[in-house]
Amino acid sequence: MRWLAKDCRPGIDTEPTTRHINTTKCYKSPGEAKVQLTLPPRVSPVRFQAALNAFEKVVGKSWVLASDEDREAYSDIYAPGSADEWPASAAIAPGSVDEIQAIVRLANEHKVPLWPVSRGKNLGYGSAAPRMPGTAVLDLGRLQKILELDPKLAYCVVEPGVSFFDLYEHIQREQAPLWMSVPGNAWGSVLGNALEHGLGYTPYGQHARNLCGLEVVLPDGELMRTGMGAMKDNPSWHLFPMSYGPDWTHMFTQSNLGIVSKAGVWLQPAPETSLQLTWNIPEEGDIGWVVDTITPLKLAGVIEQNVFIPSWLGKIVLLGQRKDFWDKESAMPEWRVQELLKEHKLGYWQVQIRFYGDEGLNKARADVVKAAFKRHLDAPPREDWWRQGDPVNMFDPTMGVPTAVPLQMSDWVGGRGAHMGFSPVVPATGAHVVGQLKRSRAIIAAHDVDFYASFTIAGRFATNINMLMYDRDNTAQVANMRKLFDALIAETALAGYGEYRTHLGWMDKVNDTYNFNGAAQRRLNETVKDAIDPNGIIAPGKQGVWPAAYRGASKGGRA
């Protein structure tokens, strides 16, 4: 029985990515052993079996998944090296909120920690695998209901297992005048992505900010609702983003303080028209003026969307494999990059700015933006209009259409390809962005790795994603990538910037960089964790926050 792994099997996916997904094997390479049982710390085999028996009484035998094959299905399919570094002991798939509560209570009793996932597709950050070896995955994928879709006030209420594709299809079926915001790779769940602070590329692109009103199972099994949901049957639960008194909503994002069992998510009213301007920006250093041009227009509301600016490799990875463009092991040299840019008529960066809504407003906004760009670049942008009734580009995240095509980048190096993103946040000014670009570029070049960066201007900040692609079975390449990741974290933190999200293997290291007043934030997080989760049952070690029960003591704990 492999509930979560079903999407990895050929032929089952209804998503437009099957070809690419299947080029990456989901499971172990042929030589590797099956995932053996790793027990949670201090839990004997007999006690573990007793816990599984108790879980089975709640969810039924078929939803406690504890064979070697099951464990393999919940491993990190993009692990930098062996997935055995982050093994799950089992997975439990409850089918209702009551069942989640019952499992959490039993987990406390049996001291078996749980790692909640919504769809477990957190690719590049650990997939479904837990931070602490032996933690059992709590797979919420069976809770798949879209509980509400309100076309007037533009929001929905979803359970954890609702994928971006599910919600998209539901909106189409209902013919609701609503658009979603989707991440670049929209293979996962609406809820999991928002909880992890995922970004999209529409005016609703800050996904955690779209969350309004959560229902949460607390570490002792208690059920609570954030925001106006704290009042029984309050119709403003998913509309007013605060509460009376402190609001706890964001306490549960990137968090191990509770299990979110449903959430209100704001949606964008479908626009009547949309206009996209596209510029090829020739030089690497041009990113400075590009950011200084876009940010004030974004803050003034002329540009509403999150503007995604990928470097050239973002386009080339979709055209083939690395060997088709450069057949040496060493990083692609600058002269070859320049040749490719000419050959494919690409700028170093591509800037696409999309406007949404009334045609006249879009035209007026576009005129302001075009005039601002003209001060730096003579070439006019390409202009693409879309009007209601026109077909929508199925691969365009700026139009809220889920796609997983960018996953093809995992195939860039060949073999059992995978990727990780190094993702610091910097102020959205040219000076900060250029400084960050130069720093990460130099570190990546020093490790002889191809450079693929993007900046997403999402308000007063830009998120810089540096994609690192590797073949999981190439030991030397993986070792180099891990060294590179360490260096990026350390040197970026020295310059004063932090990552917004990271892979399981670096959660402690990134947590260490959040060091104001002797890591006061960590102390507060751990104080709260210990107060509400004395057994350390929920996601020990997530984001480097360890409960007392495992702090420093277990092999997975911080020393």
Ligand code: ADP
């Ligand atoms: P995706 O939506 O991409 O499939 P995941 O389900 O893998 O995302 O979730 C990413 C991470 O977010 C998980 O590893 C977990 O730490 C956290 N998470 C996901 N869903 C929940 C939830 N319902 N409650 C609490 N944390 C969650």
